[in-house]
Amino acid sequence: MTGISSNNFEQLEKIPLYIPGKPIQEVKREFGLDHIVKLASNENPWGPTSAVKERIFKAINGSADEGVGFYPVSDGFYLRQAIAEYRKVKLNQVVLGNGSAEIIEMAAKACFITGGSAIVPRHSFAIGGIATQTAGGRVIETQATATKVDVDAILKAIQPDTRMVYIANANNPTGVQIERDGIARLVKEIRSDILLVVDQAYAEYSSPGEFPDAADFLSERENLLVLHTFSKIYALAALRIGYGLGNERIITLLERVRSPFNTNHIAQVAAEVAIKDLEFIIFCREKNQQARDTFFAEAKKHRCTATGNAGNFVLLETAIPAPDFFRDLLKKSVIVRPMHGYELPYHMRVSLGRPEEMEAFWEAAAPMLDGGR
Numbered sequence: 313m314t315g316i317s318s319n320n321f322e323q324l325e326k327i328p329l330y331i332p333g334k335p336i337q338e339v340k341r342e343f344g345l346d347h348i349v350k351l352a353s354n355e356n357p358w359g360p361t362s363a364v365k366e367r368i369f370k371a372i373n374g375s376a377d378e379g380v381g382f383y384p385v386s387d388g389f390y391l392r393q394a395i396a397e398y399r400k401v402k403l404n405q406v407v408l409g410n411g412s413a414e415i416i417e418m419a420a421k422a423c424f425i426t427g428g429s430a431i432v433p434r435h436s437f438a439i440g441g442i443a444t445q446t447a448g449g450r451v452i453e454t455q456a457t458a459t460k461v462d463v464d465a466i467l468k469a470i471q472p473d474t475r476m477v478y479i480a481n482a483n484n485p486t487g488v489q490i491e492r493d494g495i496a497r498l499v500k501e502i503r504s505d506i507l508l509v510v511d512q513a514y515a516e517y518s519s520p521g522e523f524p525d526a527a528d529f530l531s532e533r534e535n536l537l538v539l540h541t542f543s544k545i546y547a548l549a550a551l552r553i554g555y556g557l558g559n560e561r562i563i564t565l566l567e568r569v570r571s572p573f574n575t576n577h578i579a580q581v582a583a584e585v586a587i588k589d590l591e592f593i594i595f596c597r598e599k600n601q602q603a604r605d606t607f608f609a610e611a612k613k614h615r616c617t618a619t620g621n622a623g624n625f626v627l628l629e630t631a632i633p634a635p636d637f638f639r640d641l642l643k644k645s646v647i648v649r650p651m652h653g654y655e656l657p658y659h660m661r662v663s664l665g666r667p668e669e670m671e672a673f674w675e676a677a678a679p680m681l682d683g684g685r
Contacts, residue, residue, distance in 0.1 A: 336647070349672045351663040352647040354484065354514075354625050358599060358666070359547025360582070361592050367585045371578050384577035387567070391580045395555050398587050399527065404560045407567065408575045412513055412541040412554030417443040419476065419509055419537055419556075421569040424449035428475035433461050435486050435654050437511065440478035449475065458486050458627060458656060459619050463494045467501055477502055480511040481526070482518075485651055485661040486627050487620020492524035499529040499536065507535045507562070513554075514623035516545040516593055517600050527557050534559045537566075542579075544624060545596050546586040551579035600624050603664040610674055614681040627651070628660045630681060637680065644676035 336348045371378055388408040396403045409415035420443035423430070430444040433456040441451045452474070454465040466477060477498065482489040490498075495510070502508055510526035527538045541554035553575050556566070586592075607626050611618035617629040630637060634650035634657055641648055651659040662673065 342642075348645050348647060349665070349669045350647045351665050351669060351673055352649045352661075353549070354544060354623065354661075354663045355549050356545055356547035356596060356624065357669065358596050359592065360586065361547075361589055363589065364548070364582050364585050368578055368582050371581050378577060378581075380578075382577065383573055384575065384580060386573050388575050388580050391553075391575075391584050392555075394584045394587055399557060401527075401530070401557055402560065405530070405557055405563055407556045407558070407563045407570065408580075409554045409556065409570075410574050411543055411552045412511060412539040412556070413439045413443075414574060415537075415539055415554060415556040415566070416440060416478070416509065416511065417447070418566050418569050419507060420444050420447035420449060422565050423447070423475040423507055428473045429471055430476040430478055431466055431469050431474060432478050433466060433483075435483065435656065436478065437480045437484045437513075438654075440480070440509070440511070444476070444478075456486075456488070458629070458659065459488060461488050461490055461494075463490065463497055466498065470503060470506070474503070474506055476507045476509060478509045478511070480513070481524070482514045482620075482622030484513065484623065485625070485649065485654055485656075485659075487623050487625060489518075489622040490524065495524050495526050495529065499526070499533045504533075504535060507537060508533065509537045509539065511539045513539065513541045513544055515540065517597055517624050518622060519597070530557065530559065534561065537562060542583045542586060545593055546583065547596075548579065548582055548586060551576070551582055553579040553583050600664055603667070603670055606667075607662070607664065607670060614674075614678050616681050625661050625663045627656075628662050629656075629658055630660065631658065632680060634658060634660055637677075640680055641673075641676055646673055646676045648673070 336350050340348060372380060392403055392406040392408060395406050407415060409418065416439050424447040427448055429450045429452050431452050431454055432440045433454045435456050444451050452469050454469045455462045461483060479490065498508060515523050530536055536558060538557045539554060543549040604626065608618050618626045620627045634652045637660055638648060638650040649661040651661055
């Protein structure tokens with residue numbers, strides 16, 4: 313028999329599916345609705361900027377040098393150059409991915425080519441565990457709660473065959489952040505032959521001086537990979553582009569498992585413009601904090617608990633089972649993300665949107681939370 317063997321089928325069936333937030337079109341079709349408020353996928357409601365749109369239109373219209381009929385620059389040289397300048401690293405310390413999720417997959421391919429294990433804290437972003445298993449590794453899940461990631465548990469869980477430790481900081485979906493002292497411990501105490509992957513998809517929502525940036529430790533640890541994305545604060549989720557920072561040797565090894573032309577030209581040039589617009593980042597950060605403060609204040613009025621102080625989302629715990637709350641909100645034209653798949657059966661992740669979107673959420677949710685539907 314050729315192809316995928318029955319043993320492979322059994323292994324593949326054990327790998328959980330990544331289930332994204334419901335798209336607007338699907339909810340409209342399913343419930344016959346005209347208007348939807350989507351607060352399910354941690355997208356930036358304020359962008360992209362007009363400058364980014366203009367660059368995208370120029371790339372689509374084409375010229376002698378660019379257009380949709382040409383292959384993109386395979387290694388994303390010009391975007392990598394802009395990132396290196398912005399992050400104050402060398403060009404060959406930057407790798408691009410089809411979203412930061414692809415770079416997690418690249419790291420897993422590199423780490424588990426001969427098997428091994430990855431440490432992934434409980435309630436972590438699902439791709440860390442999924443990428444490990446699809447690359448042939450096994451996942452060791454460590455203790456964590458909706459409000460804390462246990463650094464001691466991570467260090468104690470390391471096995472002789474451990475090849476990677478994955479943490480998301482801030483973590484999606486809980487909004488938990490490991491502070492600088494905790495990152496420093498992981499950098500210094502994890503065995504030197506283990507790749508420490510720190511996924512910082514939401515870093516830009518914190519003020520630079522306040523965020524515990526793992527990239528500050530790149531000179532201290534060779535096996536360190538720090539991830540960022542343009543899907544969140546930069547508002548380029550549909551274009552799928554992210555980047556990783558690491559030691560030159562680590563980036564060279566990742567280039568060996570990177571697919572050719574893995575990031576498209578439109579995404580590359582849009583990101584080149586977006587990364588230079590610091591005023592837009594500051595604007596989005598301030599709007600996001602205002603939305604968080606308002607949400608926390610409103611949650612206190614409605615018999616529920618809001619947690620998570622980082623990122624552009626809030627984790628909401630209620631007395632209603634997450635699938636039920638999710639379905640009832642859908643019927644009221646609001647999409648959020650139920651967290652029962654992350655072993656949080658009464659929690660919803662709510663992305664922070666524009667003021668009118670948050671008002672629509674509370675208008676739909678408050679009656680349920682206050683005892684009626």
